[in-house]
Amino acid sequence: MARRPPAPTHHQSTDELRSAHPFRGRDFRLLFGARVLSLTGDAAVPAALALAVLRATGSTSALALVLGCAMVPRLLLLPIGGVVADRLNARGVALATDLVACGAQLFAGIELLGGHPQLWHLAVAQAIGGTASAFQTPTISPLVAGTVEPSGLQKANSLLGAANGATRLAGPALAGTFVLTVGPGWTFVLDSASFGASAALLAMTRVRHTPIPARPGEARRSGPLGRLVGDLTEGWTEVRSRDWYWTSLIAHAMWNGASAVLLTLGPAIAIDRLGGEGTWIATVQVGAVGLVTGALLAARLRPRRPVLFANLGLAVFALPLTLFAVAAPAPLTIGAYGLAGVGLGVLNPTWSTVVQMTVPQHALARVTSYDWLLSLGAAPLGYALAPWAASTWGTSAPLMVAAALVGTSCLATAAVPGVRHLTMPTTETPSTPLPGTEPAQ
Structure with missing residues (x-):
């Protein structure tokens, strides 16, 4: 396995540090591709879902129900998603959530292709997708920090921000085009494929991971619930x-x-x-x-x-x-x-x-x-x-x-x-030492 380049040292000039570009790293390129695919799916799904539900039921109340089924678990489970991402490897959590979202959108697509979609089936599919999003969203920052050297973080975040804006611009238009041409069912199948492709790219990405250090007395806590609260x-x-x-x-x-x-x-x-x-x-x-x-x-x-x-x-x-x-x-x-x-x-x-x-x-x-x-x-x-x-x-x-x-x-x-x-932290070294950091994987 190829070794990652060493972090910049204090002998390097500010200009040299600023010249570091995240696209020079294979891992960030893979992560960026995965995020673009995932963001495109995220941007396209709401528009496609709205058109599909209204076409199937003609009811705005039904649409509100389905959208709520996606939002509620996302809000309730976000903090737990953050714990899981810190406890486990963020890459593994993001990969798993992409696969779950892939399955949820594929299920919705098959339901719509059947010609007689059940509202509660679509609601369950979106609840599963919302749950996956709750666990996926907190992984984004650790994934960037784990694939980019400190000197390239600002550029990496800027590139991802531009990708997010571009998908917001293009996602609804793509969803509308697909719905009007191939139909809502195939639109969800294509959304599913975007999440699957994102998972494939993440599987090839190596990400540094810093595990949560053991807290004094943690072993005496009352099982998993105590550790979760801690x-x-x-x-x-x-x-x-x-x-x-x-x-x-x-x-x-x-x-x-x-x-x-x-x-x-x-x-x-x-x-x-x-x-x-x-x-x-x-x-x-x-x-x-x-x-x-x-x-x-x-x-x-x-x-x-x-x-x-x-x-x-x-x-x-x-x-x-x-x-x-x-x-x-x-x-x-x-x-x-x-x-x-x-x-x-x-x-x-x-x-x-x-x-x-x-x-x-x-x-x-x-x-x-x-x-x-x-x-x-x-x-x-x-x-x-x-x-x-x-x-x-x-x-x-x-x-x-x-x-x-x-x-x-x-x-x-x-x-x-x-x-x-608060001034921008130095880019010469990571903000915290990384004792016990696991090798890139």
Whole structure:
């Protein structure tokens, strides 16, 4: 087995460290290919599922039920997914979840190809897929940290962020095209194949793994449940001990909740007051382009205070929220949404790099699982509250409140000492020593 190149030493210059490109490593290339395939499946499934369920049942309530079956287990099981990814090898967990998602989408495809799909069959398939996602999502950061040298983390996260934006842009269009040409059943079969191909690439990828160190007295704990509670507590302690982390998570959760408000109310405002459906389609597409652009910019930006810089950029989302609330001219509103997409695109890889360089490797999956839990949990709240608030006070009020919450929470992080003082960790060595690290496999 080929040996991995040694980590950069202190004799190397900053320019040499920055020149390291993650695509030079075979393992990251395989991981990147796997993530693109998996992300494409993830982006295509919701659109294909919506069209398939509505075509089969004609009921929006049925669609809400199926989508809820995917979301609920994902939210409930995310912290446990983080524990499993830290306890076991993240690559093995990601590979297994891709295979489970492959099977779930194949089952849904076969059900639809049969011509008489049962709603509860589709709901069960999506619940299984949501469960797999809960275990797969926390593996992403450990996989990147385990396949890329520290000097290449920012570029690696930027590339993955750009891929995420590109799949958001292309996934729904691909799903719609497949549904209209080959039908919803074959669309799910193709989604299944994308997850299977991702698993095949992960099987060839070697990933460094740092096991959770034994805690004093752990052997005396009351079996697996005691260890699970201990692992969850330790992960939360890592989050709580960093003021820059948990305060930023509050701001990020506000952003996700506000995004859900806009996605709920924005289409109606675009159709009724900004020129029609084309305005909303253009808004979403420009936002995705902004996301890709921001992710690519993040590979070149070297802000001295990365978390502060990224959070201030995230505050820009208050602008399109406000413009939608007042029904500003469509070009201005669309442009503002694209600018907000750039801010999000810069934040995602910058945030991931800082976390990977500062959080101990053995706790990385658990810490990021709490990150995802807060972010994903805020979105359903926004979806639920937006229609109620709009029916009570009109569409402008909830959008203005969302704008105020996003702007205030993101800007307020500048008052947190950890956010103001945190600089990008050195790229010369990993953030924590790796005693007992298992060989790449």
